[in-house]
Amino acid sequence: MSKVEAKLAELDVTLPAPVAPIANYVPFVVTGNLLHISGQVSLGEGGGITGVVGAEIDLATAQRAARLCGINLIAQMKLALGDLDRVARVVKLGGFVQAGPDFFDIPAVINGCSDLMVEVFGEAGRHARAAVGVYRLPRNFAVEVDAVVELAP
Amino acid sequence: MSKVEAKLAELDVTLPAPVAPIANYVPFVVTGNLLHISGQVSLGEGGGITGVVGAEIDLATAQRAARLCGINLIAQMKLALGDLDRVARVVKLGGFVQAGPDFFDIPAVINGCSDLMVEVFGEAGRHARAAVGVYRLPRNFAVEVDAVVELAP
Amino acid sequence: MSKVEAKLAELDVTLPAPVAPIANYVPFVVTGNLLHISGQVSLGEGGGITGVVGAEIDLATAQRAARLCGINLIAQMKLALGDLDRVARVVKLGGFVQAGPDFFDIPAVINGCSDLMVEVFGEAGRHARAAVGVYRLPRNFAVEVDAVVELAP
Numbered sequence: 451m452s453k454v455e456a457k458l459a460e461l462d463v464t465l466p467a468p469v470a471p472i473a474n475y476v477p478f479v480v481t482g483n484l485l486h487i488s489g490q491v492s493l494g495e496g497g498g499i500t501g502v503v504g505a506e507i508d509l510a511t512a513q514r515a516a517r518l519c520g521i522n523l524i525a526q527m528k529l530a531l532g533d534l535d536r537v538a539r540v541v542k543l544g545g546f547v548q549a550g551p552d553f554f555d556i557p558a559v560i561n562g563c564s565d566l567m568v569e570v571f572g573e574a575g576r577h578a579r580a581a582v583g584v585y586r587l588p589r590n591f592a593v594e595v596d597a598v599v600e601l602a603p
Numbered sequence: 604m605s606k607v608e609a610k611l612a613e614l615d616v617t618l619p620a621p622v623a624p625i626a627n628y629v630p631f632v633v634t635g636n637l638l639h640i641s642g643q644v645s646l647g648e649g650g651g652i653t654g655v656v657g658a659e660i661d662l663a664t665a666q667r668a669a670r671l672c673g674i675n676l677i678a679q680m681k682l683a684l685g686d687l688d689r690v691a692r693v694v695k696l697g698g699f700v701q702a703g704p705d706f707f708d709i710p711a712v713i714n715g716c717s718d719l720m721v722e723v724f725g726e727a728g729r730h731a732r733a734a735v736g737v738y739r740l741p742r743n744f745a746v747e748v749d750a751v752v753e754l755a756p
Numbered sequence: 757m758s759k760v761e762a763k764l765a766e767l768d769v770t771l772p773a774p775v776a777p778i779a780n781y782v783p784f785v786v787t788g789n790l791l792h793i794s795g796q797v798s799l800g801e802g803g804g805i806t807g808v809v810g811a812e813i814d815l816a817t818a819q820r821a822a823r824l825c826g827i828n829l830i831a832q833m834k835l836a837l838g839d840l841d842r843v844a845r846v847v848k849l850g851g852f853v854q855a856g857p858d859f860f861d862i863p864a865v866i867n868g869c870s871d872l873m874v875e876v877f878g879e880a881g882r883h884a885r886a887a888v889g890v891y892r893l894p895r896n897f898a899v900e901v902d903a904v905v906e907l908a909p
Contacts, residue, residue, distance in 0.1 A: 473710040473711070473714045473717055473734075474714055474717040474718050474721055474729075475730055475731065476729045478731050479695065479729075479730060481636075481637065481692060483787075484787065486695045486731040486751070487731060488731040488732050489733030489734060489735070539785065541785045541792055544733060546733070546735045550892075551891075554892055554893070554894065555895075556892065556894045557895075560779065561779045577781055577782065577785060578781065578782060578783065578785045578902075579795065580794060580850060580852070580900065581779075581795060582890045583892030583893060584737055585704075585736050585738040585891040586700075586702040586704075586707055586709065586735075588735075598787075598792070625863050626863045626864070627870040627871050627882075628849070628883055628884065628885045632845065632882075634790065634904075634906045635788070639847055639904070642887060697886060699886070699888045737888045737890055738855055738890060738891040739853075739856075739857075739860055739862065740860070740888060741861075741888075742860050742863075749886040
């Protein structure tokens with residue numbers, strides 16, 4: 451078992467089947483030593499986490515939604531690379547929160563994904579990111595996150 | 604005529620004059636073998652397609668708006684590269700839909716752009732993407748899409 | 757003094773201490789010859805500029821907010837590179853405006869950041885960009901901008 455997969459097991463994270471794109475695109479593209487992963491929504495067992503953050507769902511639920519996005523990102527990394535130990539660095543996350551009118555604690559939501567990356571990949575999981583509150587997300591999912599990942603040679 | 608231009612002719616797509624930036628930036632930057640294209644709005648003949656999706660305009664209109672963004676992206680590729688056959692891969696699209704309060708079918712909108720990329724570039728047009736519903740877009744355009752493109756050596 | 761720092765002095769721009777991430781991520785990641793900088797908000801002296809653009813604050817204030825984001829981006833470049841003359845090209849800016857319901861002049865806002873890049877870095881500051889109006893931003897800041905920067909070898 452790879453180091454990263456051992457860490458996932460220790461964290462009790464089971465990677466789902468990678469989410470198939472719901473449109474005419476692909477879940478990831480490799481260019482040079484960079485892996486670009488399509489935006490992953492907060493889909494999970496039982497349908498995942500939907501709703502407007504701060505109105506229909508609370509911060510803690512939204513953080514779990516962001517963590518689901520992270521799990522789905524890692525599932526795509528696994529599909530793309532075979533071996534998760536080939537992740538040299540999580541370079542950048544783009545975090546989108548479906549925010550309600552009075553909800554400004556967007557960084558705390560995306561931490562649900564950021565924290566997972568650091569838990570799983572250690573120093574290699576420390577990334578740059580942008581986090582914004584959008585108005586609506588695909589199929590009412592609460593959070594979407596995309597990623598750029600650097601691959602080991 | 605290049606293969607890609609022949610395909611555009613077959614699809615009856617006429618590339619417009621590339622849209623000049625409406626501010627102090629440039630339409631694209633090449634770094635290494637990657638072309639970064641500025642966000643292209645749904646500008647077209649007669650002014651293009653504006654309005655809030657799901658409130659002022661419907662899904663089909665919004666899909667045509669996304670296709671316009673795609674045409675404008677290809678016009679910028681042509682300006683940047685001269686020969687569209689130099690596109691090795693459309694790596695990533697960032698799709699932004701000006702969404703109304705009850706509109707969640709954001710992937711279907713951005714398909715208007717994604718489908719065009721695959722129609723025009725074939726396998727090289729299959730890209731990673733993120734698609735989100737933002738609140739307002741420049742000058743009330745319905746859709747904006749930016750892109751990262753890999754160039755052939 | 758480096759050329760770029762001399763220019764900053766001429767423009768009377770004082771770089772602040774780089775903003776520490778308010779979450780479990782890092783302010784920038786270098787991969788290859790590219791520097792990815794996390795989204796910088798309109799934080800500044802006295803707390804910076806917050807509010808919904810077009811509702812609570814006007815265009816001119818929002819432009820100053822975008823300029824603050826630019827100053828914070830340059831502060832991160834300085835922290836990452838030591839010498840700002842190592843900036844070969846500002847490749848891409850992602851501009852996010854916290855827009856009110858009737859506010860569509862998003863490009864004019866982000867110009868506050870774009871103009872600064874060109875003032876400070878000259879031709880090397882001319883970048884591709886996307887600019888969108890999001891619904892809510894972290895801690896109610898008016899503007900957030902992230903960046904990709906190419907480094908001199």
